[in-house]
Amino acid sequence: MTERTELRRIPDRSVTDRDAIHAVLDEGLLAHVGLIAGGPAGGDAAHPVVIPMLYARDGERLYLHGSPASRLLRTAKKGAEVCVTVTLLDALVLARSGLHHSMNYRSVVVMGTAVEVTDADEKVAALDRIVDHTIPGRVAAVRPARESEVRATTVLVLPLDECSMKVRTGPPIDDDEDMDEDAWAGLIPIGVAVGEPVPDDDTGDDPVPDHVADWARGPGRANGRAV
């Protein structure tokens, strides 16, 4: 943690435990990656942009990937600082007044400078990690990446040196004078809902492999699907 990633608003919701930070990053599917685009080098006026992306963690590093044409990746690999946010929503918090409604969440913010991965083996490992982060067990079930595919993909690595985690748990926090109000208060737990896998036409009635049938995310991990 640094001065930039020190929680100032409700600091008791800060979590610094590395395992907890890793767990949020490993459970998340989607990162929002922000940077300042444009400016003298970019051809248009400097402006903030936040783009949704896949990612994966390996130890104390986060990998991002995409097309070499991606403006975000091109800007980041030239040294623009990035801010990566991963948010897990756990519950809607219903209080006795609108003001005290909230959400239970776990979120991680990572800041820093990402660098391009040029080593071919590390690049393949990073791409595999992104696939397996999203769908555990998938890499073993599909053909390996071709050299041309790896060449045609940009991979960036961002150290987890400067990061923060914030968590809200528990029931609503109402004002004392509102406790007799006639309003239902409590939590609506929320998470990832998973439907039944839908085969494409060529797959047809082929058996559904375990890594597909059992895909789940988050607390409870069955996500409402029969298992």
Ligand SMILES: Cc1cc2nc3c(=O)[nH]c(=O)nc-3n(C[C@H](O)[C@H](O)[C@H](O)COP(=O)(O)OP(=O)(O)OC[C@H]3O[C@@H](n4cnc5c(N)ncnc54)[C@H](O)[C@@H]3O)c2cc1C
């Ligand atoms: C769930 C999800 C996962 C994704 N994962 C990846 C990934 O891992 N790697 C990757 O390269 N791309 C990913 N994308 C696509 C990504 O969001 C960008 O569209 C893409 O990377 C192009 O980025 P760019 O900076 O070149 O966009 P540009 O096309 O240069 O952006 C120009 C403008 O287009 C708009 N724009 C761009 N992307 C989006 C968007 N997603 N939604 C709405 N407006 C947009 C913005 O206004 C932006 O300022 C993902 C998208 C989603 C929704």
